[in-house]
Amino acid sequence: MSITEEKKKPYLLELLGLDINPVVGGRRIKVLVSKLGLDGHDRGAKVVARALKDAGFDVVYLGVHQTPESVVNTAIEEDVDIIGVSILSGSHIELAQDLMKLLKEKGIDYIPVFMGGIIPPQDIPILKKIGVKEVFGPGTPLKTIIQKVYEMAVKKRELEKQLRR
Amino acid sequence: MVFDISRIEKIREKMAEWTKEVVEPILKKLPERKREFLTEEGIVVKRVYTPIDLAEKNWDYLEKLGFPGQYPFTRGVYPTMYRGRIWTIRQYAGFGSAEDTNKRYKYLLSIGQTGLSMAFDLPTQLGLDPDHPLAWYEVGKVGVSMPSVVEMDIVFKDIPMDKITTSMTINATAIEVLSMYIVVAESRGIDRKILGGTIQNDILKEFIARNNYIYPPIPSMRYATDAIMWCAKEMPRWNSISISGYHFEEAGATPAQEIAFTLADGIEYVKWVVERGMPVDKFAPRLSFFFAARTNLFEQVAKFRAARRMWAKIMKERFGAKNPRSMMLRFHTQTAGVLLTAQQPEVNIIRTTIQALAAVLGGTQSLHVNSYDEALSLPTEKAVKLSVRVQQVIAYESGVIDTVDPLGGAYYIEWLTDEIEERAWKIIDQIDKLGGMVRAIEVGYPQREIAKSAYEYQLKVEKGEIPIIGVNIFVEPEEPKIEVLKVNPAVRERVVNRLRKLREERDNVKVQRLLDQIAKVAEKEDENLFPYILEAIRAKATLGEISKVLRDVWGEWRAPEVF
Numbered sequence: 001m002s003i004t005e006e007k008k009k010p011y012l013l014e015l016l017g018l019d020i021n022p023v024v025g026g027r028r029i030k031v032l033v034s035k036l037g038l039d040g041h042d043r044g045a046k047v048v049a050r051a052l053k054d055a056g057f058d059v060v061y062l063g064v065h066q067t068p069e070s071v072v073n074t075a076i077e078e079d080v081d082i083i084g085v086s087i088l089s090g091s092h093i094e095l096a097q098d099l100m101k102l103l104k105e106k107g108i109d110y111i112p113v114f115m116g117g118i119i120p121p122q123d124i125p126i127l128k129k130i131g132v133k134e135v136f137g138p139g140t141p142l143k144t145i146i147q148k149v150y151e152m153a154v155k156k157r158e159l160e161k162q163l164r165r
Numbered sequence: 166m167v168f169d170i171s172r173i174e175k176i177r178e179k180m181a182e183w184t185k186e187v188v189e190p191i192l193k194k195l196p197e198r199k200r201e202f203l204t205e206e207g208i209v210v211k212r213v214y215t216p217i218d219l220a221e222k223n224w225d226y227l228e229k230l231g232f233p234g235q236y237p238f239t240r241g242v243y244p245t246m247y248r249g250r251i252w253t254i255r256q257y258a259g260f261g262s263a264e265d266t267n268k269r270y271k272y273l274l275s276i277g278q279t280g281l282s283m284a285f286d287l288p289t290q291l292g293l294d295p296d297h298p299l300a301w302y303e304v305g306k307v308g309v310s311m312p313s314v315v316e317m318d319i320v321f322k323d324i325p326m327d328k329i330t331t332s333m334t335i336n337a338t339a340i341e342v343l344s345m346y347i348v349v350a351e352s353r354g355i356d357r358k359i360l361g362g363t364i365q366n367d368i369l370k371e372f373i374a375r376n377n378y379i380y381p382p383i384p385s386m387r388y389a390t391d392a393i394m395w396c397a398k399e400m401p402r403w404n405s406i407s408i409s410g411y412h413f414e415e416a417g418a419t420p421a422q423e424i425a426f427t428l429a430d431g432i433e434y435v436k437w438v439v440e441r442g443m444p445v446d447k448f449a450p451r452l453s454f455f456f457a458a459r460t461n462l463f464e465q466v467a468k469f470r471a472a473r474r475m476w477a478k479i480m481k482e483r484f485g486a487k488n489p490r491s492m493m494l495r496f497h498t499q500t501a502g503v504l505l506t507a508q509q510p511e512v513n514i515i516r517t518t519i520q521a522l523a524a525v526l527g528g529t530q531s532l533h534v535n536s537y538d539e540a541l542s543l544p545t546e547k548a549v550k551l552s553v554r555v556q557q558v559i560a561y562e563s564g565v566i567d568t569v570d571p572l573g574g575a576y577y578i579e580w581l582t583d584e585i586e587e588r589a590w591k592i593i594d595q596i597d598k599l600g601g602m603v604r605a606i607e608v609g610y611p612q613r614e615i616a617k618s619a620y621e622y623q624l625k626v627e628k629g630e631i632p633i634i635g636v637n638i639f640v641e642p643e644e645p646k647i648e649v650l651k652v653n654p655a656v657r658e659r660v661v662n663r664l665r666k667l668r669e670e671r672d673n674v675k676v677q678r679l680l681d682q683i684a685k686v687a688e689k690e691d692e693n694l695f696p697y698i699l700e701a702i703r704a705k706a707t708l709g710e711i712s713k714v715l716r717d718v719w720g721e722w723r724a725p726e727v728f
Contacts (some may be wrong), residue, residue, distance in 0.1 A: 014589050016627060038287035038303050043503070046616050048726040049624050063726040065375045067299070069465025071690040089287060090542065090652060091302040098302075119543045120649040138540045138638040142627050 010056035016143040020150045022056040029153040032080040033070050034062035036099065040088035044116050044138075048084060051142045052149065068099040072106055080111065081153040093126060100131040110159050112152040116140070154159040168220045176215055188212070204464045206419050208584050214576035222583050229579070230472070234570045235489075239470050239582070240570035241528040242493040247566035252524075253531035254263075254556045255332060257499065259284035259309040260543050262550075262656045263319035270324060272546060276553050280531060281324075281383050282332040284308030285342065289568045290377045292338045293713025295660045303459045305656035307543070308334075312664050312707045317345040318352070327355045331362040331530070332407070332497065337379040339366040340392050340695050341711050343403075344702035351621070362403035363497075365454055366392050369430040369602055370409045372724065374416040379712065383604050384719035387690065395695035396447035402455040406434060407497060410472075414457035417619025420464055421585050424472040425592035426602075426611050427454065427481060432593075433602040435484055441691075447452040449491035457501045458520040458527070465520070466572055467581035469527025475586060498524035499533040505540040508635035510647055513537035518555050524574055525559055533557055533605040542649040577701045609725050617728055664707065671705040679704055680714050689716040 006066040013020065022029045033049040036043055042064055049061040060078050062071065077085055087095060092115065104105075114134040115127065124135045134148050182236040202210040211218070231237060234244030245251065256273055258281075259266045285308040288300035294312045295304045304310050309320060327348070335342045343364050347357045368385040371378040378385060389406065396405035410418070410427035418426065431452065439449055456472065457588060458465050476494035500520035505513045517534045524532050534552040536544030544552070572578045592614075599605040606612070610678055625631045632638045679701040686692050701711055 016625070020699055037291075038299065038377075039307070040371075041415075042376060043619050047620055049728045050616070050620050051623070061726055063728050075604065087305055090306040095303045118539075118541065121644070121646050122649065138505075139633070141637075142623065 004131065005043065008056060010105045010148075012051060012054040012115070013056065013144075016055075016146065018055070018143060018146055020055075020147065022150065024154055024157055028058045029057070029082070029150065030058040030060065030078065030080045031082050031084060031149060031153070032060045032062065032071065032075050032078060033084045034074075034086070035064040036071060036085040036095050037089055037091050038064050038065060038066070039087060039091075040064050041088040041117075042086070043086075044088075045086035048086070048116065048142070048145060054165070055146050057149070068095065068102050071099060071103045072108075075103075075111060076106065077110065081156050082144065082149060083111055083113045085113065085115050087119075090118070092117060093123060096127055096130050096132050110156060110163065113158050114145075114149065116145075128137050135159055167307055168224075169217050170220075171621075173217060173220045173567045176217055176639055180215060180217065183683075196425055202351075204420075204460050204581070204727075206421055206464060206585065206588065208464075208581070211319065214580055216576065218576055218580045220559065222351050222580065223585070224579060229583075230573060236481065236492060237474040238493055240573050242473070242495055242530070244569075246528060246569040247525070247560070250570065251566065252529050253280040253330065253534055253558045254553060255280040255282045255440035255497065255531040256335065256549060256552060257282040257533045258549070259320075260286075260307070260650070261305040261309065261652050263309060263311075263316040265305075265653070265656070266320050267322050269546075269549075270320070272391045273549070273553070274324070274329070276550055277557060278553055280330045280332065282533060283320075283334065285333070285335055287377070288309045288312075289342070289708060290335065290338065291378050292341075292709060292716070294664060294707050294709030295657060296664060297709060300487075301657070303504060304660060305652055309546045310660045311342060311345065312660065312709060313667055313701055313705060314345045314348050314496075315663055315705075316660065317349045317626050319533055321349055326350045326353065326515070327359060329361075331366075332404075333363065334365045336365050336368050336371050336375075336377060337385070337388075338708055338712060339364045340388065340698045341702060342390070342707045344695075344699040347699065348500075348703050356399055359402060360400060361402040362461065364392065364396075365409065365455070366406040367409045367430065367455075369433060369606065370412050370427075370605045372722070373413065373416075373426065374615060375409075375412040376724070378413050378722050378724075380620040380715060380719040381722045382606060383685075384715075385722070386603060388694065388715075389439060389694045390434065390696050392593065393434065393438055393448055393452075394441065394443055395685045395693050396449060397443065399695075401451075404495075406450075407453050408434065409455040411455050411457045411499050412503060413615055414459070414616045417617075418615045419618050419623060420459075420468040421588035421620060422592060422614060423456065424468055424475070425583070425589040426615075427456070428589070428725050429476055429593050429596040429602045429605070430471065431476065432479060432483070433478075436601065438575075439484065445480070445486045446488040446491050449480060449484070449486055450488060450493075452568045453530075454494055454496035456496055456498055458498050458524040458531075459473075460516050460519050460523075462506055462523045463578060464581060464585070466527045467578055467585050469498075469524070469529070470570075470582045471481055473528070474582075475589060482534060496717070497531045498527070498529040499535070500524070500589045505535055505537070506633060506635050507540040508644060510540065510642060512634055514551055514555065517552065518559075520597045521555055521559055522563075522565065525565060528570065532560070538647055538649060541647070545648060545650045547648075612725075667705055667707070674702050676701065676706045676710070680706060680710060683711060684714045684718055
């Protein structure tokens with residue numbers, strides 16, 4: 001899709017009443033959505049992936065049974081702006097720790113990570129301390145997710161510019 | 166037709182009169198809340214139902230309903246239903262180590278649960294021992310870790326395996342896990358012939374929605390049908406499969422999609438076993454089913470009734486079953502996990518009560534009620550006790566079970582049962598046209614349909630067309646934190662240590678010989694794997710070792726990603 005086509009606002013942005021443009025600085029924001037760990041519950045991840053696509057983002061959907069390594073490798077190969085992982089198995093803290101560690105090792109820990117799934121509220125501060133930027137628990141409106149993904153990605157683009165200077 | 170045509174005409178006439186003289190003036194003063202009232206299936210609900218609606222469907226009592234315990238079983242699979250015995254209270258449970266799970270099971274039995282339902286952790290479900298690198302994060306998290314017969318022995322310590330029935334949510338490694346159960350029972354002098362319970366063993370729904378598959382569809386079907394055929398001969402009281410719609414509903418399926426995909430899976434299994442040479446009445450009586458119960462009460466009751474009628478017809482007409490037991494759709498129900506909210510979690514108790522009522526009015530054989538805290542974590546003891554109590558209040562206080570199929574004959578329920586059935590047949594026709602469920606899965610048909618339904622549902626929630634208390638209406642700004650269950654992180658070490666000890670102490674030469682034998686049998690198509698896996702488990706081979714052998718022979722399945 002060419003940039004000029006973006007003049008027609010994606011229907012989902014219209015429907016949700018969102019005033020954002022997912023093409024930033026001539027480049028469409030690219031989101032990696034993935035399941036992480038052995039857990040197979042993929043309804044949430046698929047709905048979020050589809051919604052981001054319908055909101056005009058570029059979406060790479062990795063599917064189930066992914067490891068921190070496969071997520072980080074794909075993030076590099078696909079040059080994504082932001083990573084979303086979904087975990088409903090209760091292993092979110094250990095998986096987040098390893099994912100963040102690996103991003104750091106590869107020198108791309110400026111790529112923001114957001115998470116969804118069955119996450120006890122008690123664990124959210126722990127995940128944020130590890131470096132997860134946002135945690136979207138059950139019932140989070142798509143509008144909130146899309147808005148925040150956009151904001152995080154825009155910040156990442158700015159950070160990237162500064163790093164290049 | 167049970168309706169006198171002249172009376173129907175009279176009702177029609179009176180209804181027109183009522184609409185004009187009574188309803189229309191009211192509508193002018195007080196319009197209805199919505200232009201159109203829709204069920205979750207998208208069926209338009211009328212203001213009121215009368216005999217006209219059934220007459221229009223050529224509804225005939227004996228043809229559509231008959232009597233409980235008789236074909237087509239619409240009113241229930243047993244003649245007296247809950248007047249004889251209430252459903253089995255069966256809460257799905259298991260977490261951490263075998264010791265933690267044993268303690269939870271004893272607790273559940275002590276508060277009045279009548280059957281067990283085992284949850285296994287993801288490594289067990291995916292054929293990985295707890296010391297496998299991919300298993301590291303997940304040991305004991307969503308279920309009990311079960312790498313060997315040693316763990317099963319601990320889980321069932323002081324639990325009478327000859328008196329209770331046990332259901333196991335295990336699919337890609339069902340034979341390994343059931344073998345462990347058999348070996349433990351036999352070590353206590355209990356013959357496998359008297360063991361009662363269920364293995365889920367429904368691999369097709371893993372490919373469609375649940376995603377805990379290992380091997381490609383064709384060898385997976387061989388594995389599943391090996392279990393069905395072996396159980397038919399060796400374990401007369403064991404349900405060799407639980408053909409599941411629950412996971413379709415959880416992934417987003419509408420009620421008609423849920424039952425249609427489930428029955429189409431059932432058709433595929435029966436077709437396979439019959440083609441492998443076993444007559445239908447030899448194994449079909451031990452096929453069982455598993456559905457979800459949502460809050461939309463009447464549509465759910467209609468769904469269960471429609472599913473029962475359809476399966477009876479499929480078995481009788483398509484497969485020529487003669488034994489009425491082959492035509493009975495016996496099912497377990499779990500309240501819909503996706504309808505639990507993390508917001509105002511106590512409200513979930515009210516939701517699950519309505520859902521449980523739907524299951525009971527729909528004639529379920531066993532029931533799991535989700536706990537109010539499960540949108541946040543595994544349930545605490547306190548939460549799970551309330552789930553058992555919900556079932557007990559319905560069973561002992563409500564009186565709804567005093568007559569069989571109490572909603573039978575209600576114009577709305579019968580009309581809705583027919584509507585759901587009609588929609589479900591259309592989906593089954595589509596799958597038949599694609600060449601059956603294995604083929605449909607390979608081209609991604611059910612996966613795509615379910616993903617589409619899930620997305621459409623979410624958009625309706627976003628638009629406020631589907632109201633959810635605490636999420637998009639009656640929202641409270643501050644959420645109180647509730648106590649949640651934490652799995653002890655020391656579990657992995659404990660299980661891994663026991664596994665190492667087992668590998669040191671067993672006869673490794675014998676284990677290797679039995680594993681080699683499994684590889685040989687896996688390569689042939691016409692031999693049943695079950696007895697070979699059972700012997701390997703008896704010799705203390707691990708689940709991961711056996712699964713590795715089968716992976717080497719059959720390969721692993723990589724799913725086409727559909728979203």
